[in-house]
Amino acid sequence: MNKIFASRPLLASPVLASLLAVGSLFGGAAYAQDTQPIDRIAAVVDEDVILKTELDRALANILSQYAGRSEQLPPRDVLERQVLERLILVKIQVAQALGTGVRVGDPEVEQAIAGIANSNRISVDQLRQQVARDGSSFADFRSSVRDELLIQRLRQRFAQTRVSVSDAEIDAALAAQANSGTQYHLAHILIALPEGATPEQIATAQKKVDGVKALIDKGEMDFNAAAVRYSDSPNALEGGDLGWRSMDEIPAAFAELMRKMTPGQVTEPLRGASGFQLLKLVEVRDASQSGPKMVTQYHARHILIRTNDNVSDAQAKAKADTLRARLAGGAKFEDVVKESSEDLTSQTKGGDLGWFMQDEFGPEFGGAVAALADNEISAPVRTQAGYHIVQRLGTRQSDVSDQSKRAQVQETIGRRKLEEEWNRFLREKRGEAYVDFRIGKGSEQNNPPAEPAKPATSGG
Template identity: 70%
Template structure:
């Protein structure tokens, strides 16, 4: 849940104002993307968000023109994913957008009204922000559908990965720089890609640029603006062709250029840790169900509280909790299951929610409680100590393999999507420009 909210927040702030409501007279088009456009105001706000994230570390960013090109490319991909999602029947409801915004506000320890005021101070209208959240949700749904239809994991793969983890507990923190090659690549394109990746490696070897800055400036990967960071991975999460190379690297070292499915890569081993000695990882999990009444522009806090009080009174009077949840709860994920939330950790639904559940007895129903999402009535059904390091290992390994496969296939899919689209980049004067990417060798 937290990772989802963090992802939504980063994407929303990055792509703010995708649906600009009031355009300034000086606004212009930064890029035409099929039947849509990226406005200059959108690009400027997105670049300013990146500059704010790198406050005090501006030396890690490329020159403004190159940064704009990187950011514009991301905005183009957001547009393309949202359009593809819409054209294939992927939908996001207003209620789901409201729920995501409430979660973002909660993560920032503010209310929705305070978030609205903060956006206004930053020069972003709330409707623009809602539009960017909707596009991010559409992109996520598209990615989920892609995973369901394109990614398959066999039991044999999981067995092999579990065995590999038992024999080698090392985990590797990696970063990469990608020089992408298109489908049906020509010999000239391969040669140009090889020249560019060799030039980047030469800069790193001479110490003229650190790896993170080179990734921001030159990488074609979607995570370029994060310095190419790939996070922690076990060997089964690293493509087999690269796994042996990782074993032979020392922290801080960078590989020679490698040819992979998406193009040429440089991999950096940031650090290594040993996870093989980790014993049982016991956590307390809770089983509960709830009724949620949301606070929205059409449902005031007082009205939502009154509705939650009524639901609580019905349950106290003998009504079945599940039936009341089906009738009254506004949590679309659990409503049809009678408010059933399954087993979850203390902080999975926020600290306030978790504290109430932890203080209830099994079978006890809470008084209505307020969270940034709205008013909840909660029934605790049980608790347990769960060894997530043992009982869930196969599920975790399956998820790891799925993430690795999805990353490889999704990046290729985005390259295909971008290659098929009509994209016309325009300069500050509105005239079309050639978006010729310079390589690190100076060519």
């Protein structure tokens, strides 16, 4: 079924995870506007700027996360450049999103903020007070949430247009997993090389990665601290953590190594497309599934009224209320679908969506369906796509073991492809962007940051 109206992102992490990350790096003040006249510009990014106060807030947030562990952080100037580069990438992604027509309405921002408050088990008013205690304005926090949503939606569009997973790929991965459900928790350190690296650049990077490995082997620095201090990867400030990966998510060149390693081990330097890497096997677990997996499935039909640049939230809600009133007055559901529904895929089937699991079309839609009795019609339900009027037709218990496995494998392969393509896309956009550093090293020239400081080693 082509679920084009679904609010669930395809091959992308949930929006809420990105929103919660707002506080972790940007401190809710990624785009300060009400600054003092003396505020300096830290960097110019195309037609936008990053203010010194923005950078200072982001730095302060990182420092607070490493309170008591400051020795794990790189020198101040290197950390400042790492954080500034992240802020630059945010600016570039937001501009790209807006330039390609991505928009986020006020109701979506409010819904996301409510979700952040709920996940922290506080009210929105308490969240507002917390933001103020952290030294930020709520307007800045709203702006950062909106930008995170824009980036998430850009990434979703990118996945839908650039990433595809064939049935043959899924079949091959399932065959490879037949005798192994093992997953690996990995971390890495990347010493990057530019495209077309010269022999001198390769030799310098090789010396640096060897030095980092020597520090780890001697116990002078743990892996996470070395990643924060020396890695060129976007996840350096997270200690290089790559999370859990199944074997089909690990490049073939590294997969055999993982099978032979024990938790805690670190590979020798590995040469890849992006440069030299050190990989650490953190943990191993058995994620295999056995036996039937019974889930509740729902059968429902719906009417969709979309929101877009030409239809406001209030207009869509008013139209949905009118249609709901017609149904209450005795109008046939399939007739209203034919006349008014804007989900073209289900419109020709009377709005019928077939059988699906609760969260298949997103939490808002699924929650509304689960709350209905069979044949009951809902009030208008707001999702990312617009307003839905839903009628639940039935429920059943179903064994989805094979279906679930295929979906998981598809998600795994898609996530790996998306990660590779998205990182390549960001590097391309970063290279095309005009960036003028106004503070720190290199502020006199428009260049990407220099390599992080090399570790001292016994070999010089």
